[in-house]
């Protein structure tokens with residue numbers, strides 16, 4: 338079937354740390370640089386707010402010395418006004434730094450998301466064939482989200498924490514090197530304590546995430562497989578399995594939360610310890626006249642400010658690293674070469690007769706095993722050709738090459754006498770339409786879904802196509818007719834109705850070449866007849882390729898190409914092939930037996 342295959346090879350997304358952080362940062366800068374004016378403004382305001390947050394306690398300390406210790410009164414109101422100004426300016430600058438930084442972050446992430454999504458559309462089908470859908474989705478959603486959060490807050494906090502820390506130490510050393518030493522004594526303890534707790538917490542959180550992921554996967558499976566669960570009366574077993582997973586999650590969640598709850602307690606304890614040390618040692622120094630009371634107050638305040646950035650820096654560093662890893666994964670996609678678009682001098686064909694010729698075509702997906710081996714055949718305009726063969730014979734591959742999702746390794750494909758490579762891809766595909774086994778419907782109205790075949794089609798053309806496709810009568814019975822909104826999974830309409838819509842969509846496209854992936858499986862007889870009739874109308878006057886899984890549906894094809902292991906082993910009409918008593922004859926009879934058994 339003409340449908341992407343998912344391989345489990347895709348594991349690029351599993352790596353946690355960026356391999357080339359400098360390179361990734363440089364790439365990131367290319368997205369941030371258009372906002373460098375705003376970024377500069379945000380950084381300047383961060384420097385100002387860090388300075389203000391250090392200035393506040395310093396002025397308070399000086400004021401205590403002046404107005405409480407020395408009992409002076411001059412300039413009291415001035416100092417009070419200064420303090421008021423400092424704290425108001427601090428709040429305003431914090432607001433501005435957030436506002437500007439969020440602006441920079443959102444614009445940057447917008448640009449990355451836009452480029453990534455555009456790039457997705459320019460990637461060759463082989464890229465999607467080799468990767469898991471979920472993994473690709475997570476790059477465009479989770480990784481970008483992670484980057485966005487980091488830009489929004491973490492980056493600016495790291496700068497602000499580092500500045501506050503450096504500034505506080507500078508002022509403290511200037512005021513009293515000895516008391517600075519005492520204050521800094523707490524740092525190694527804080528570092529060791531935090532490391533001890535975070536190691537354990539991270540382990541518990543990972544365990545919690547694992548249990549949560551497992552439980553979500555289980556719930557999703559059970560919900561989507563409800564019919565099977567009920568059919569085989571597996572409810573009890575499902576509930577028991579769920580209880581087990583729920584229990585594991587409860588245990589993991591308990592320890593993760595308990596350990597992480599230790600962090601504020603530990604910080605509190607160390608803060609109090611530091612306060613006691615500063616007060617004790619500072620008191621002795623003050624009594625000896627080495628420092629003033631105001632300096633002790635400044636130190637107490639700084640020590641309080643100190644622990645927060647220290648703590649923040651450790652946490653934010655990890656967030657920053659994981660965002661860098663996410664950015665690297667996004668850039669990996671952006672670096673994947675685009676589908677080789679059109680060769681220079683490629684032409685557009687106005688009208689296509691529909692003549693197709695495969696000339697000694699050899700093709701391999703993996704350069705190890707040939708999927709097509711020296712395939713040659715020629716199809717006249719308007720001819721219906723059925724491709725049959727056992728699974729893996731190469732039927733889909735023929736069509737992947739015809740549509741130029743892949744190009745042959747050797748040999749040529751001619752369309753109306755032009756080498757396929759010399760025709761613009763978009764032009765070539767505009768002359769083709771598909772009716773696949775799984776009709777892909779988009780979230781939108783029935784009208785829009787049909788119009789997907791040719792966006793400029795008028796409402797009348799859409800309705801006419803639906804009439805030819807035998808879809809009009811069921812559509813008009815729906816509450817909102819052509820304006821009925823379909824869900825993405827097409828729930829609300831039957832399998833057969835979906836196929837009729839697919840036929841209408843192909844009718845609107847009015848292609849010269851039609852590709853049908855046997856569209857009539859699992860359908861009741863009445864609908865099947867409707868589909869058959871619609872298909873016959875659709876196929877009239879067009880070159881058609883039909884992949885047939887049920888051999889009784891291909892008997893009316895003008896010609897049957899029988900493929901086996903990538904080679905055309907026979908071709909002819911149904912009758913001539915049966916008469917030849919070759920591979921098709923065997924295939925047909927073994928198929929008939931299977932049908933009888935079932």
Ligand SMILES: Nc1ncnc2c1ncn2[C@@H]1O[C@H](COP(=O)(O)OP(=O)(O)OP(=O)(O)O)[C@@H](O)[C@H]1O
Nearest residue numbers: 338342466702703708727728729730731732733734
């Ligand atoms: N994307 C891919 N990457 C690697 N190998 C592939 C890919 N798609 C198909 N193949 C291999 O190429 C060969 C031909 O596959 P193809 O899908 O053309 O067979 P098919 O006749 O359409 O089979 P089916 O009736 O089961 O759909 C098979 O061996 C298959 O495993």
